[in-house]
Amino acid sequence: MMIASPSLPTIRASAVKFRYGDATILDGIDFELMRGKTLSLLGPSGCGKTTLLRLIAGLLAPSEGSLSIGGEIVADAAQNKFLPPEKRNLGMVFQDYALWPHLSVAENVSFPLEMRGGIGKAERETRTLSALQRVGLEAMRDRRPSDLSGGQQQRVAIARALVAEPQIILFDEPLSNLDRELRESMVGELAHLIASLDLTAVYVTHDHSEAMTLADEIAVMRGGQIVQLASPDTLIERPATPEIAEFLRLGTIVDLEWRSSHWYLIGGEEALWPGGPRHSAKAKVLLPLRSVTLREISAGGLPAIVLRSHFRGDAHLVTVQPTNAQGIELQLLSPTRLKPGDMIGVSIDPQSVLWFDGGVPASRSSRTPALEPV
Ligand SMILES: Nc1ncnc2c1ncn2[C@@H]1O[C@H](COP(=O)(O)OP(=O)(O)OP(=O)(O)O)[C@@H](O)[C@H]1O
Known part of the structure; x- marks a missing residue:
């Protein structure tokens, strides 16, 4: 059996096409x-996660590049090397x-051992009982x-995937066919199990909240590429592009323009803030939900x-359109229910805004420096 050293990556993909x-x-x-x-592996339908x-x-088998598992090359297009699934010591869910x-439950779990x-x-x-105990x-x-x-x-x-003591477990959208309520309760249970069993796992999903709940690292995929690979915390704090922020539903992306020493929503009449980071006359920013709040006009x-509103958890998620900035929608959480057509006032906290610099990965320093709302 291949034994992975704790200090070595268990999976390495190099320039795989x-x-x-x-x-x-x-x-x-590459990862x-x-x-x-x-x-x-997180991304919209067709981005290539199941293929990976x-x-x-x-x-x-890859058309180019190589893959190694537990320090052993299992596929290398240049060397025409390829190990079939049964030689890779993997479990699948x-x-x-x-x-x-x-x-029976025990017969299901021992099935892979019989096949082998x-x-x-x-x-x-013995092995079946041990997997069931785990x-x-x-x-x-x-x-x-x-x-x-369920x-x-x-x-x-999972016990069936574990029974042959694989070094890695591959999860192929295990919760995707369940209804939302069941999925939400099972994802927490699954996250606990993966952590407590100390599994090395690759988990395919198109659901960002599932990935955020159970993964240590998330490879956000789009069009056959990994566009950002980072921990959930880093993705929330520093999404590399507005598209990633949008896909992860981290808030609202809006375009700003710089006029008379202030930032405005594009076409907007009210100045948002004086000063602020300025790389050009226009900027794209992420407004996290917490950055937009109700404030008397x-x-x-x-x-x-107010355009629409629905209750989620402990507050109402409200979508509004600033009256003097047509075509822009903002989202905020309101403790009280607001009805479509209601006129309200909102405030944007500049300290929570994340600035994208022409598509270049944002950094902590691109959070707005201390400013006073106008
Ligand atoms: N046998 C095939 N022949 C040609 N193209 C294929 C084949 N299988 C998949 N594709 C294409 O490869 C791309 C990636 O498919 P893949 O199933 O990996 O995506 P995915 O991100 O897992 O999507 P989903 O979440 O819908 O399963 C898609 O454009 C798909 O149409």
């Missing part, structure tokens, strides 16, 4: 994943868990999957009209 005929599906993928960490997972699993309904062959019955039973399901070993809750079924799928708030 993948083509279907003339179409380039993955274009220059490293250290032991015990979870990497989420399949390359790691050995279900596809699929959409809907793919449990056999006619087999060469492992005696007693050894299979996910806390040994008492349910004789039940059918249909007699378990969370318990998920744990059976008489106290200097920007006049705005």
Whole structure:
């Protein structure tokens, strides 16, 4: 068995490209994943995340570049080297868990060992029990999957992926077919399990909140490339581009213009702030939800009209349009319900605004320096 050293990356992808005929599906993928960490491949449909997972699993071979797992090269296009899935020591958890309904929990979990062959019955039973113990399901070993809750079924799928003691577990959108409520409750459970089992995992999802909840690192993908690879905290604090900030729903992206020594919303009549970082006459900024608040117009708030509002968790998420800056929409959280058409005042806290400098990755220093709202 390949043993990964704790100091070495468990997965390394170097300049990986993948083509279907003339179409380039993955274009220059580079990343490293250290032991015990979870990497989420996050991106919209068609960006190439499933293709990348399949390359790691050995279900596809790269057109260019190389992949290594546990220090061993498993695919290298230049050297024509390719290790099939069964030689890569990986476990997989699929959409809907793919449990056999006619087999018991224990039979489902021991299935990969039977398929592998060469492992005696007693050894299979010991390993199956150990995998079930790790996910806390040994008492349910004789039940059918249909007699378990969704969370318990998920744990059976993980026990099955763990039973052969793989060095990495690959999760292929395991929660994507569940309804939102169930998904939200299961993602927390899954995050706990991944952390407590100290798994090294690659987790494909198109749901940013799922990735933010359970991954140590997130590779945000678009058009066959990784456009930013960072921890959830860094992505929130420093999204590299307005598009990434928008995809992660970190707030509202707006365009500003510089006139008479002040920043204005494009076409807006009320000055937002004097001074501030200035690289050109125009700027794109991210307004995180917390940066926009209600403020009486008489106290200097920007006049705005409520477009829509819906309740989320403990407040109303309200979308407004400043009356003197057509085409711009801002979002804020309001403790009280506001109705479409209501006239309100809003204020934007310059300290919370993140400035993008012509698409160049934002940095902490691009937070607005101390300024007073006008
Ligand atoms: N067998 C194939 N032949 C040609 N193109 C393919 C094939 N399979 C996938 N593609 C294309 O490769 C691109 C990436 O597909 P992939 O399934 O990796 O995306 P994804 O990000 O996982 O999307 P989703 O979330 O919808 O599964 C898509 O444009 C898809 O149409």
